[in-house]
Amino acid sequence: MRRACVLVLLLAVGASSLALARHPHQPARDAAKTSASREAPATGFDYYVMALSWSPSYCRSHPDDDEQCARRGFGFVLHGLWPQYETGNGPQRCASSAEVDRRTAEAALAFMPSRRLINHEWRAHGTCSGLTPAAYFASADRAFASVQAPPQLKAPTRDLTMTAEQLRAALRGANPALTDAMFKLNCSRGELVEVRVCLDRNLAPRECGQRLRNACPSRDTFNIPASR
Numbered sequence: 001m002r003r004a005c006v007l008v009l010l011l012a013v014g015a016s017s018l019a020l021a022r023h024p025h026q027p028a029r030d031a032a033k034t035s036a037s038r039e040a041p042a043t044g045f046d047y048y049v050m051a052l053s054w055s056p057s058y059c060r061s062h063p064d065d066d067e068q069c070a071r072r073g074f075g076f077v078l079h080g081l082w083p084q085y086e087t088g089n090g091p092q093r094c095a096s097s098a099e100v101d102r103r104t105a106e107a108a109l110a111f112m113p114s115r116r117l118i119n120h121e122w123r124a125h126g127t128c129s130g131l132t133p134a135a136y137f138a139s140a141d142r143a144f145a146s147v148q149a150p151p152q153l154k155a156p157t158r159d160l161t162m163t164a165e166q167l168r169a170a171l172r173g174a175n176p177a178l179t180d181a182m183f184k185l186n187c188s189r190g191e192l193v194e195v196r197v198c199l200d201r202n203l204a205p206r207e208c209g210q211r212l213r214n215a216c217p218s219r220d221t222f223n224i225p226a227s228r
Helices: 002-022 026-039 055-061 102-108 115-124 133-145 164-174
Strands: 047-054 076-084 160-162 183-188 191-199 222-224
Touching (some): 076 191, 102 115, 115 133, 160 164, 164 183, 164 191
Parallel strands (some): 191 222
Antiparallel strands (some): 047 076, 047 191
């Protein structure tokens, strides 16, 4: 009888050990899953704002930025692709352990000509897109390519002056799908700084949400510096 009890006990211990051997890392996987869920980037945004920076204006105030401004001849470049809420603003600096790899950064330099800016935009905005760095900058590339610069703003060799309506008309003429409600103009100190285009999550033009305003003179002319 005693031998039978010992045998049953040994069998039970063996079965328990076998079960543990089959799943030796289950607690680690659960911990990793919990950690990943804590670090998952936010995706609860409504649309994107694509900020197209007028590079000559930026370079006037940042002449030491050789990567973008050392006689590159840029016109519009991509400042960023920002997740946005309908009610204004958007999520920023979402939890993520992902970093921009060298290959992705090299590809992004074609439309965002500053490694410092590339890394900043990923940390500040890309982490909230729900995409990997490679997928986020691929989307940024497609978005940038989807909006055409008016002919007179393709790297002009002399300074231009325009009113807001003249610039709007030029942008609409080069992009028939755009309406005035789909983009905003941003000026500072009498110069064009950016054009901000609103895109849905599939990167198609759409009307902008709330609290996104024009910041260029409505009637007076402003300056558009020449490419250098």
